Amino acid sequence: MSFKLPDTKPSFGIKQQRAKEDSVWKALRNNNTSPFTASIPNFRSKDPQLPLYKDKPLNNQTSSWERRKIMFFKAFILGLAFYTCYYIGGLLQGVEFGNNNNSLDNLTWKEKQDQVRQVFKETWKHYETDAWGKDEYHPLSHKGKNMGPGPLGWIIVDSLDTMHLMGLEEEFKTAEAWVANELNYDMNYEVNVFETTIRMLGGLLSAHYLSKNDMFLEKAVDLGNRIIGAFDSPSGIPYASVNLHTKKGVKNHVDNGASSTAEVATLQLEFKYLSKLTGESLYWEKVEKIMEVLDKNQPKDGLVPIYVHPDTGKYQGKYIRLGSRADSYYEYLIKQYLQTDEQEPIYNTLFHESNYGIKKHLLRHSKPSNLVFFGELERGFNGGFSNKMDHLVCFIGGSFALGATGGEDILTARKSGSWTPLKEEDFTLGKEITHTCWKTYEGTATGLSSEIVVFNDDEDSTKDFYIKPLDRHNLQRPETVESLFILYRITKDPIYREWGWKIFQSFVKHTKTADGAFTSLSDVTTVPPKLRDNMESFWIAETLKYLYLLFDDENLIPLTENVFNTEGHPFPRFDPNPLFKTGWSRDGSHKNTNQQQQGKPKDQIHQEEIVIDDKKGNSKHHEQQPPKLNNAPVAAEPAKPALEQLKDLNQEPNQQQESDDEKAKIKAKLAKGENVNEIIEELIDQQA
Incomplete structure (x- = not known):
């Protein structure tokens, strides 16, 4: 490669x-010498102890008035040259001049x-x-x-x-x-x-x-x-x-x-x-x-x-959340599946199971703007719901998009025979949560997100989120720009670049030190923000x-x-073949799930997908035919809340009584990694 x-x-x-x-x-140990100029023969760095350059004596035949005119003219030319160099140098280094950012934009x-x-x-x-x-x-x-x-x-x-x-x-x-x-x-x-x-x-x-x-x-x-x-x-x-x-x-x-x-x-x-x-x-x-x-x-x-x-x-x-101490567990489910060329479908199964749980238990909307956010279950499923969301959670927009498309551009993915309304739903949710993460930047005085925000979901709320005093710091974290990068690659929608450029400008404006280094912030809600003395x-x-x-x-x-x-x-x-194979399955046997798909091309392994009935929340089979999406979300509309696609996500699925034999069959399918999207909800319904 x-x-x-x-x-x-x-x-x-x-x-x-x-x-x-x-x-x-x-x-590099010598602070006064560049590592590259050090190897140049006869190169000498400037010595701060050298005496200042002394002016040459003026010609005695020149009048004092003429000398003043010459000095004034030289000063003018020197000043003009200095400003020109400063201005051009500033443009090259991304320095803002005054309050006009048009040259950079x-x-x-x-x-x-x-x-x-x-x-x-x-x-x-x-x-x-x-x-x-x-x-x-x-x-x-x-x-x-x-x-x-x-x-x-x-x-x-x-x-x-x-x-x-x-x-x-x-x-x-x-x-x-x-x-x-x-x-x-x-x-x-x-x-x-x-x-x-x-x-x-x-x-x-x-x-x-x-x-x-x-x-x-x-x-x-x-x-x-x-x-x-x-x-x-x-x-x-x-x-x-x-x-x-x-x-x-x-x-x-x-x-x-x-x-x-x-x-x-x-x-x-x-x-x-x-x-x-x-x-x-x-x-x-x-x-x-x-x-x-x-x-x-x-x-x-x-x-x-x-x-x-x-x-x-x-x-x-029992603490359940998508932020710290949990975030990359969910991130690596789909990435393990993709890393090994989709030869380990068990991890795709785990990924879709977690997506279902995230939508069912953690997804909410803020007021008044209906921003999608993911909260926390501090005492597990039977405890209360917390509207707190870490900036770390913002990786998940890119994760949803990768899981739906496999990294393909969205037009190609939608034309594939494996595209389903469930994938469209996940992809839309990825765009929505990334839009929310952008809003946590746009909504502060510095244009930079805090470490944690708390969303409002009361009907009379006038602001979508607030920031507690101890959560106002910014460590120059990457999760939001990571999702912007992934979504831009998949959609080619310039809005993600525009958001990223504004975030970058805010980083340059507020995290740059007086001498040109970059560091983290103590409080994103005030301008100028207080700087922290640490660069992660x-x-x-x-x-x-x-x-x-x-x-x-x-x-x-x-x-x-x-x-x-x-x-x-x-x-x-x-x-990974032929040396490395998945060594475990859910039925307790140590078999290779790839071998259990023997004779099936990779693109036919998931030929049956789950289709969601938006009105009833029921699931039905859809075999090998691409879904008909009359009102599919447009890739260029990430800022529009996809309420129609997401409104039923929190509803409990219909409970159906299955026999023990039917449960065993479902678990066997999952153990083999077959028909993953079709059987996920069936198994979850049995375990609910």
Whole structure:
């Protein structure tokens, strides 16, 4: 598989530059010298201690009046030249002049993409100067520090693929040399399994995928072998942390030792790809075991509590939400199915089950604008409903869209024989929740979303949401722009680019420090906002990457050929056969679900789809025929609330009594992955 870089950003031969690269990174330790000018012969940086230039004495024959005229004229010309350079330089760097943004708004999308690239370069320049090699960066205090006794590459490794995609040759080569020479994971230090996997292992694997440099894969294998010890629990559910030197798992020090559900269920893409690259089945078996154990809990309507205990494999507590500690569990269901070229239909089954539960239990509309939002069940299904929604939930717009289309553009997907009203419903819901997420940006003084919002659903409400004082911070998170990127790729609707451009401008205006670095905010509801002294690595690993791809016209990293892990690192889709097969099924047998589809082409596996009767909520079969959608939503109308498509989502389905034999047949179908969309609601109705 290959990917295309823009013509203006030529590819570069990394291996041929190895000798030069090995010394380049060292220059970055010197704050007064550029890493690239350091290698230029006879280059000298400016010395602040040099004496000021002294004016030459004037010609004594020139009159004082003439001298004043000459000086005035020179000053005028100098001032004009300075302003011209300042103005042009400002345009090149995305600086706003006065209150007129027309010059920036009139840029082409390629020029806007270059603006994102420039912001990355500015961010990276300040990190190089202040904190090179450190895991944390504090832009206001101009400091950095490591999390453990040595660097983990938290910022550098997380940013490798972004630099490569942006064609930043020198920055990438310098970072590559640092990884080769300085990064060593053999340290007596406990790291979080989830964060280390998605950022470091994912970053190394993605860098290898894009650059084809085996050094990154060697580092990834070493790190993966250290992390895998965390999976040695009684249940197979990994412990929350692992010691990188001893390779022993460590229980969570809080929450009664439980691990978060999102963290244990968001390791699959990384370790399965590692198995594909190395041929080592251990990684594959360890992470798919997690999914088997979680599914044996038989979560109601596909919704899972946010904690699971590694000793027992059982869920702990009843808290259900789509935000923190749960978000990427749902994200990786459809991505596991897509990553393995749709050869593991069990994960598609789980994805559609969870979609059903989300619509049934978590979906509400705000007042007065009828914005779709997803709330929380703090005490489970029998407790009250909370209107709180994390910004983290905003990934799900892209997830719904990917699940409905598989990454195809919407026109192609709708023409396929497998398109159904259920897929149209999910796709519409993806657009609606993304529109809501955009509104959480548009509705603040800074144009940036807070970490959490609370929606109003009372009929007399005059505002759709409010923000509690402790939730007003912004960490430059990527989830909304991630969904904007996915929906633009699928719909080609420019509204998603326009929203993304406004978000980008707000980031530049409000999160840029006085000296040009970028940092997070304490309060998005006031202008100017108070700055926090911390830059999260996902600002450059995800947020700027997704914005860059949103404005891209070259189809970099096609959605039909790749999946992004939850830290924004792209991996290729691949056929797992013949080495790797799904090793579990719901009937308890260890069979390959692909073999159970023996003789069926991939595009015929789901030839029967569920069709929803909008008036009654009943389900009926629709075999091989494309649905007739007289009033299908238009891709260019994401801002229009799709109330007609969504109005019946919260209604209870009709309850039908099934015999034990019929239940067994349904479960057998699910275990085989057959006719997934047709039988999901049947099974859920039986378990309700």
